[in-house]
Amino acid sequence: MSTTFALVDCNNFYASCERLFRPDLKNTPLVVLSNNDGCIVARSQEVKDLGIKMGTPLFKAREEIDRHGIQVFSSNYTLYGDISARVMQTLEQFSPNVEVYSIDEAFLDVTGIRALSDHGQLIRSTVMQHVGVPVCVGIAPTKTLSKLANNAAKKFKATQGVVDLTDPERQKRLMQITPVSDVWGVGRKLTESLQKIGVDTALRLAQMEPSRARQRFSVVLERTICELNGESCLELDETWQPRQQIMCSRSFGEKLTQYSDLKETVCEFAARAAEKLRRDKQLALMVNVFIRTSPFDKTGPGYSNTATGTLTQPSSDTRKILDLAIRLFDMVWRDGYRYAKAGVMLGDFCSPNDVQLSLFDSQKGRSENEALMKVIDTINRGGQGNIWFGGQRPQKDWFMRQDNVSPAYTTRWSSIPEVK
DNA sequence: TCTGGGGTCCTAGGACCC
DNA sequence: TCTGGGGTCCTAGGACCC
Numbered sequence: 001m002s003t004t005f006a007l008v009d010c011n012n013f014y015a016s017c018e019r020l021f022r023p024d025l026k027n028t029p030l031v032v033l034s035n036n037d038g039c040i041v042a043r044s045q046e047v048k049d050l051g052i053k054m055g056t057p058l059f060k061a062r063e064e065i066d067r068h069g070i071q072v073f074s075s076n077y078t079l080y081g082d083i084s085a086r087v088m089q090t091l092e093q094f095s096p097n098v099e100v101y102s103i104d105e106a107f108l109d110v111t112g113i114r115a116l117s118d119h120g121q122l123i124r125s126t127v128m129q130h131v132g133v134p135v136c137v138g139i140a141p142t143k144t145l146s147k148l149a150n151n152a153a154k155k156f157k158a159t160q161g162v163v164d165l166t167d168p169e170r171q172k173r174l175m176q177i178t179p180v181s182d183v184w185g186v187g188r189k190l191t192e193s194l195q196k197i198g199v200d201t202a203l204r205l206a207q208m209e210p211s212r213a214r215q216r217f218s219v220v221l222e223r224t225i226c227e228l229n230g231e232s233c234l235e236l237d238e239t240w241q242p243r244q245q246i247m248c249s250r251s252f253g254e255k256l257t258q259y260s261d262l263k264e265t266v267c268e269f270a271a272r273a274a275e276k277l278r279r280d281k282q283l284a285l286m287v288n289v290f291i292r293t294s295p296f297d298k299t300g301p302g303y304s305n306t307a308t309g310t311l312t313q314p315s316s317d318t319r320k321i322l323d324l325a326i327r328l329f330d331m332v333w334r335d336g337y338r339y340a341k342a343g344v345m346l347g348d349f350c351s352p353n354d355v356q357l358s359l360f361d362s363q364k365g366r367s368e369n370e371a372l373m374k375v376i377d378t379i380n381r382g383g384q385g386n387i388w389f390g391g392q393r394p395q396k397d398w399f400m401r402q403d404n405v406s407p408a409y410t411t412r413w414s415s416i417p418e419v420k
Numbered sequence: 421t422c423t424g425g426g427g428t429c430c431t432a433g434g435a436c437c438c
Numbered sequence: 439t440c441t442g443g444g445g446t447c448c449t450a451g452g453a454c455c456c
Binding site for chain 3 (some may be wrong): 101185
């Protein structure tokens with residue numbers, strides 16, 4: 001029996017999280033900014049209606065923000081992560097098979113349920129009651145169609161937030177009025193190329209010959225076309241897969257020009273990345289360091305470089321990763337540039353069980369290292385950064401600009417809201 | 421003045437081998 | 439010295455997603 005998918009997606013997730021603890025802002029337009037308060041990454045419905053686009057740099061929207069009295073928040077990922085976990089936990093009760101797809105959405109296997117719309121409504125009201133975040137539900141025989149259904153549930157008020165797209169006639173009607181750019185997996189470039197050959201709606205895309213699409217574009221597009229036609233190519237994947245890559249990178253609040261400043265930043269990223277690696281219980285073999293100036297900075301010459309190195313054996317030891325990261329940094333560093341961003345990437349992972357001891361590596365030495373890392377992680381838990389290695393620099397004022405951050409309502413005792 | 425961060429997957433092309 | 443085609447493996451970079 002073929003699967004029926006329900007895609008549950010939170011409405012304006014970050015904005016809704018901020019509103020959760022500020023009911024006074026219920027009807028006030030509100031935006032959430034990226035790190036460094038650089039870009040607008042989330043908008044409440046009112047702001048979307050004003051036509052302010054996702055990803056707009058703050059300085060470009062300043063005038064409109066003032067004019068409409070838009071509330072501005074710096075991003076508060078601790079809060080969003082915690083609210084997300086509560087939403088996902090609530091969803092577990094509606095299906096034995098839940099795939100958490102991103103921080104604000106999940107696919108549910110709802111195969112065999114008869115009153116699908118009612119089920120969707122129940123999901124909505126339960127999440128609202130338990131967590132307080134509004135969600136929309138799209139139901140369909142493939143993931144791509146359930147995405148489409150979810151978009152429609154968000155766009156059309158009359159749907160009351162739930163669209164059941166199991167009926168092929170209904171699929172066709174919706175696809176007819178959906179621009180091809182709104183299809184999951186069709187981005188800017190693909191939209192451009194497709195429009196050139198007269199494919200401007202989802203329906204036109206669905207009517208393309210899959211094999212031709214593969215020849216001319218890619219297997220990804222071929223799959224998308226099959227999915228639009230109700231043929232499921234993307235399975236529900238509930239198994240938690242460890243990441244294949246860990247990245248820690250940041251743009252700076254101020255440009256960096258000094259060797260020591262940039263080096264300390266890279267060390268900080270390396271240490272953070274190693275922490276994430278240990279949290280995933282993985283070991284890495286590859287380390288990559290990159291630094292670059294801003295592509296928007298016209299006051300000086302541009303420079304961007306990256307170096308990749310390999311550890312002598314897979315490890316999650318901060319000291320070993322730091323050591324290699326510093327050597328790689330020295331390879332890419334050039335004097336005389338105004339650096340805007342840097343990052344450290346880890347890759348080529350394996351599980352600790354798969355690693356053999358090398359000739360000079362004693363089991364005792366290794367467990368001592370593990371114990372040390374564990375202690376450090378415990379002390380640093382919560383991103384406080386109380387302990388660091390030489391070379392690493394704890395957060396400095398130029399590190400990140402965050403002028404409007406909301407309290408950690410749900411994860412810090414001192415920030416729990418009071419009821420009066 | 422001020423332009424996010426963290427991922428995945430696929431493809432093209434080079435190196436190398438037979 | 440002439441010089442083909444096919445296979446594998448790896449890497450860099452592009453496109454996309456949220």
